[in-house]
Amino acid sequence: MKRIILFSVSLLLVASMAWSAGRAEGSAAAPQQVVLRLAETHGPDYPTTLGNKEFARLVEERTNGRIRIEVYPSAQLGEERAVIEQVQFGAIDMTRVSISPLAAFAPQLDALQMPFLYRDKDHMWKVLRGEIGAEIMETLEGSGFVGLAWYDSGSRSFYTRRPVRTIADLRGMRIRVQESELMVGLVQGLGAVATPMPFGEVYSALQTGVIDGAENNWPSYYATSHFEVAPYFTLNHHTRVPEIIVASKIVMDRLSPADQEIIRQAAWDSMDYQISQWEAFEQEAEAAVRANGNTIIEIADNTPWQQAMQPLYARLSPANQRVVERIRAVR
Numbered sequence: 001m002k003r004i005i006l007f008s009v010s011l012l013l014v015a016s017m018a019w020s021a022g023r024a025e026g027s028a029a030a031p032q033q034v035v036l037r038l039a040e041t042h043g044p045d046y047p048t049t050l051g052n053k054e055f056a057r058l059v060e061e062r063t064n065g066r067i068r069i070e071v072y073p074s075a076q077l078g079e080e081r082a083v084i085e086q087v088q089f090g091a092i093d094m095t096r097v098s099i100s101p102l103a104a105f106a107p108q109l110d111a112l113q114m115p116f117l118y119r120d121k122d123h124m125w126k127v128l129r130g131e132i133g134a135e136i137m138e139t140l141e142g143s144g145f146v147g148l149a150w151y152d153s154g155s156r157s158f159y160t161r162r163p164v165r166t167i168a169d170l171r172g173m174r175i176r177v178q179e180s181e182l183m184v185g186l187v188q189g190l191g192a193v194a195t196p197m198p199f200g201e202v203y204s205a206l207q208t209g210v211i212d213g214a215e216n217n218w219p220s221y222y223a224t225s226h227f228e229v230a231p232y233f234t235l236n237h238h239t240r241v242p243e244i245i246v247a248s249k250i251v252m253d254r255l256s257p258a259d260q261e262i263i264r265q266a267a268w269d270s271m272d273y274q275i276s277q278w279e280a281f282e283q284e285a286e287a288a289v290r291a292n293g294n295t296i297i298e299i300a301d302n303t304p305w306q307q308a309m310q311p312l313y314a315r316l317s318p319a320n321q322r323v324v325e326r327i328r329a330v331r
């Protein structure tokens with residue numbers, strides 16, 4: 001812990017030195033150069049990373065290179081939860097993460113990641129692009145984050161080392177989840193043993209049998225090679241968990257309102273691009289996994305899965321329950 005704090009404090013120092021250097025340069029006639037680091041857990045060609053790069057390109061173009069966003073893929077700056085902490089206190093400027101681990105810092109996000117919440121993808125996008133999405137993004141400022149864009153992440157299902165055809169098959173299995181209380185509850189509600197673990201550790205945990213399975217979407221199942229060590233994919237589609245780009249509020253507050261606006265708009269404008277990249281890669285990943293000969297288990301009737309997850313709704317805070325009702329009413 002001490003080491004993490006020391007490391008984080010030194011990062012903060014380096015970041016603020018870089019910041020003052022930028023300011024010093026900028027205080028002469030030349031416009032102030034700003035370089036912002038964006039942390040991404042996926043590899044350089046993954047759809048979220050491509051979205052981040054499009055965001056960076058738009059910012060650079062719209063400021064004639066005065067503001068540069070450097071994208072650090074492949075968890076170079078750390079695993080999601082640690083990155084989120086550093087964004088919160090300004091040592092890392094921005095990140096693209098799943099809302100699951102971010103909900104530990106901003107529990108209002110749980111309302112957007114409840115199991116079997118959205119009727120389909122269009123429903124989710126109506127919510128995220130509409131009033132509810134905007135309201136929730138705004139509230140993130142109270143936790144030290146500025147929400148910039150929502151990205152697509154398809155739907156999540158279970159993959160395992162042994163076949164799972166019914167809920168009963170999951171009983172007692174050790175299932176890796178993101179570092180999210182809601183996801184722990186979801187997996188426990190199915191009778192499995194929830195094992196929260198950073199994304200980067202899942203492959204070897206599956207390989208060595210430390211865990212029996214995990215859950216994710218087609219692109220992550222494929223891009224991480226988890227499909228090689230957990231050959232059964234049970235398509236129960238329990239959640240749609242949006243991805244988000246957040247900036248550190250501390251960092252954004254140092255920028256002029258005009259620059260903040262350019263950044264917000266560019267991130268928002270990268271969404272359509274990310275979604276199209278997502279759709280293409282989702283198909284590619286599914287085709288590749290099927291061609292590899294993995295066993296894909298379709299669930300004909302999702303009702304028992306939905307019923308098993310009802311207690312999670314009852315445990316939600318009253319404020320989140322009200323948001324869930326509003327989400328359901330969105331047509």
Ligand code: GTR
Binds near residue numbers: 096178198215217
């Ligand atoms: C992926 C998501 C990542 C990470 C990962 C995980 O779908 O894109 O940001 O949260 O899941 O399960 O840790």
